[in-house]
Amino acid sequence: MNQANELPIDQDVAPPSPELVRQALQSVVSSVAFQASPRLQQFLTYVVEETLAGRGAQIRGKAIAVEVYGRSIDGTGGRNLVRVEARRLRRLLNEFYEDQWDGQGVRIFVDSGGYKPRFSQGRTTGCDNSNAQNSDLLGGHRRLQQVLPIGLGCLVLIAATGFWFTRDNKVVLPTTQSIEQAERTALGEQSLTRLQAANLADQARGMFFPVFDVKRQQIALGMFQHAAELDPALSDGYAGSAQVLATLAMLSPDEAQRDDLFSQASEMSRKALDLSPTDAWANGANGWVLATQNNPVEAMKYARLSVELAPNDGHILDLVGITAIMAGAPELAAEVSDPERLRSGSGRFGARNIWGVSQLMLENYEKVVDAFKGAPAAGAPVSAPSLLFQAVAQDQLGHTEEAQRLVNEMRKTWPEFPSEFLAGRIFQNDDATRQAILDTLIRY
Template identity: 50%
Template sequence: MTQGTVHKELPPEFVDQARAALNKVVESDVLASSPRLRQFLTYVVEETLSGHGDEIRGKAIAVEVYGRRLDGDGGGLGLVRVEAGRLRRLLREYYEGEGAGDDIRILIPTGGYKPTLTAVHAPLTLPEESGPQTTEPGHKHSGSRKWMVALGALFVALIASVFFATDLRPALTQNATDNNSAKLAALRERSMPSVQATNLAEQTRGMFFPLFDLKRQEIALTAFRHAIDLDPDLPSGYAGAAQILALLAYLSDDATRASELLAEASSMAESALERGPTDGWAKATMGWTLAVSGDTEAALRRARIAVDLSPEDGHVLDLVGITAIISNDPILAAEVSDPERPRLGSGRFGANSIWGTSQLMLQNYPACIEAFSMAAERGLPVSAPSLMMLATAQHENGEHAAARRAIDEMHRTWSGFPAKKVASRFFEHAPETLSSVIETLETYGSNL
């Protein structure tokens, strides 16, 4: 993006300072792998310096930066909204790290695309500019990491995966392999970056599990964002980013932080659906995001459509299962995790735990006991949440000695596990199940 004509009322020193601040950001490591975002930032700053800041619109950015045609379908505007959110996040990251000592900071307030330039001690404003200088709220990281890990552990009990395997698509049928090859061949005709973006997103989505590993989630989120950079017209990068952002929002007990994460997750999920309206993963991600937001009715509607679109995709089924559990639809959770159901591209780890939890919610206690008590023998993970649910089923089934042993093992192996808090969050929309779990914990001496 070349420098444009400068607004005649701007003093030369202002222009020099503004462009110096811009150059520092676009040449930074934070934006090194995002050429489009560098162009985005340069465009809005140069438009502002030329006196057209108040006229910056999403459609212009879609055309000038992303080469989109104004065909009226709204896709270009959706892309710009998502990219603006990413740019705001990266600007915040830059000024929290590499650019912490910069004298001037460039910000893009939410609700528009006109940038503001703020000096360390006073605002550096354009002539006749009015209104308060908007800054992005800082990320407040909760200190309750034990709670986040504990809630994540509950998800591990529900959705563990075979991420550690080098091949993330074992047991694919020949038809699935052929379809995947055909898809990649079609993308190769489009461009090699499209193939790279698809492969990266497909491989990275297995990193969603185990859910409590926050560092893994950060790595996966970076990979999905890079997939978007490689080809912003494909849905997979947005779907992957949305599922992780929604997860992080769900795990956070900081309301402000959770709200920010969920807003970005919703934007990413919408972008995924704009690009892949019949994509099962995009649909499942939207359902998961809606469930985290508390809109369980809409969440389940999207989840069922996702199953119809991708009835054997293991990752889609796992996302639908998680959505159904926290939305209090154990029948749907049982349907997608049925041990007899064909699954492609995913192991039985998550499905077994979803199945066991759905049977607890349906009060089919023998089936729940069988699922969780046999987990270790089948090479499946055992965790504090799985022992909590096993004990609940045993207690309700009259197996009191076994229930006590399960609770004792939970305390012995995972001392300090906040069982009641985790159960209350997870079964928020399933009061009968929650009541059973709390009764079990209190009966066998769990005060946490």
Template identity: 40%
Template sequence: MTEFDDTQFGGKVNATSLTQSEMRAAVRRVSDSHTLSTSPKLKDFLSFVVEETIQGRQDGLLAKTIALHVYKRDADDPTSANVVRVEAGRLRRLLEDYYEDEGAADDTRIHIDKGGYAPRFERRIKTDETLDAQASTEAWPRRSSFSVRTLPLAILALICIAVTALYVLWPREPRSLSNSDKTRLEREALMEQSPAALEAANLTDQARGLIWPIFDFERQRLTTELFRTAIVADPNAAGAYAGAAQTLASLALLSLSGPQHDAFLAEAQQMAEQALAIAPSDAWSQSAAGWVRFVAGDHDEAMRLSERAVSLAPNDGNVLDFYGVVAILSGKPDLGLTAGNRERRRTGPNTRFAYLNILGAAYFHTGDFEAAAAAFEEGNSGGGPLSAPGIIYLAATRQALGQSDEGKRLLALLEESWPQFPVEAVLLRLHKEEAAANEVLDRLRSLGWTGRAE
């Protein structure tokens, strides 16, 4: 059995126990592995802490230092330390996975122990027991008593075993489970894994139900904190990262431009990367990545990722809603109609009303103003939450239908409830095509709206 001897290090980092080239070679092996292939930031994290150790600066490896140099975050931002702690936990687990699989034969192992960020190294040695075991294994074929005369009996026995296994394991029609049964079984499995994982799943579900409406800044900020809390409870919760990516991207969108916008978008991108690293084939991960790309201005990539998400989960309400928004604002309202189709079965929390506003906006941009008004009013009368863009679109719709008095009333409601909402800036920022934004703005101006300082 292979053993690892780290007694020479006294359980702590000792940069002089290995040469600098040996330590850097250990980092390269891990960084070039399949295990870390989808985690570029974790590679940077590992390289940074090892290089700082080589230079004798391991005592300065604090969360704020790593946040500044690896993640380019403000060291004084209290959320930066939390991001580093979560990332360190992920790196520890991936290092364990690597050395259990791809790196099992590495001469040197790297560890980052809990409670700190400085790396600890182990040197791999072979004991006499290992050599004896290897020699014994190599000699086995020569000592085997297996002969050609036993071959027919062995084949007959294998056939009997195969027939019996086929009878026992032949797939039978599985019992159909209701959504509530699936949820219960998922919760039981998580509880068996760890109470923290179950807590994170509960928090993530609660937060996901609060994402819409996405154009409410305070709502997005509070929901982001719920997702962050879920990440602290279980740093491997892909859904929490995906949800945080969506809400942070929405905060960036509402911030329009400047340092705050850039900070929100950078963190949203990190969260999306982490969601994809943990669960690359999960629809929510793909949807979150698509929304982040949309806010970053890459509409084509946003559509590609959003369409993939819908293909993976065609009835997921959250996935469909983000796909619908991306489609409409990318100049494809016909796809928005598909996403908001009333006959489409939708699953998940908070799926009752958001799609109606999406459907209304899609009808507006296809010129079916009667259908647009019906969709908006259905959402409002059903108890759906109001948002500034929803009121803006409904006012423009009323103007298109010749109902100017109702349109003006809605503009007064907008001014009263969202006095600081930058209507023109947001619409121009949202739409890929300026003409689509002006289609709404021109109708508002026909109602007497003159805009405001933005």
């Protein structure tokens, strides 16, 4: 069973799809109230995406403190902050649905007593536990209880007057749709096959990390290729295929195979750009292909253009981040992976790793340790490169015992991981970082 589809819902109601939930999330975080609070945008995005990934039961205040607010794993200050912020989140959510929601689509709840969201479709399905809280509040205000019926009567009178006034002058109030919703609606109107292809490509691009997992990359490649078969006129399948083929080429030790994969990647990238020259993904994928082929100047041109086209798209930011690392531009990698930067869609764990690597290249070793050390608490995967980068940082800080422990753990858990080979590939334009990694591997 696919855990990613096991969404918390109201009983006896068909589960909303992840796509509908993400549309609802985008509507909320793009509202005026949430635009003024980037941290709450990140808070809500984090808990929703964790739930969609099947990890809702593991959402804890500690993980939110680390992942969203950048707090230390130790101590209770971060968890106290999360509790306060959760109350603000519930209040803003309630205000959004009371004031701006048209009753269509999915509603997101974050009930008191936890952080795991639940989802219901339509205005009448489901309610949060604020009713009981409101009842307690009214119980403590007798005057409010006396005045409330009069106020409700006035509202009914006003509503009735408005009905008669507008009965012969029909007024249609506009509803707000996010860009993503509008794009999906337009695709559906044009062709259901195109919508299916776009959805498949969107699912596959969430599999880009861990980059070094070859089997995962091959699965994603099959999905991208199928998307291109479903709709050969949609650039997404080609852009996704290009980024995966370039990644597999970078990871291949066989020169002939590597050349063949690079040739395929370039062809897919060309098709994506021909179909959609202003698409952020097509440009970002082309930048990544050029970076893996050691063409840093051209790679950075396309990378920067893709950020301008989609400055908050999580996948684009991650794609640009690893492109910048390969091109020897840690400042751009740090900019697009900054924990304070607003992000949407996929690309959360990749951003943490990119931030850590960018800090390694910039020789900010304490930040490297903080970035990778917080990964397990936040639910992020631990990999051989993350242990290796921590070991290098600890070695540079003079913590030799911890560096030795990390190298030992990496070699024990991933005995066949080609550390030296990949260090040469990833940091082909950063001699200092590559040498620091090789020195650490030799020393320990």
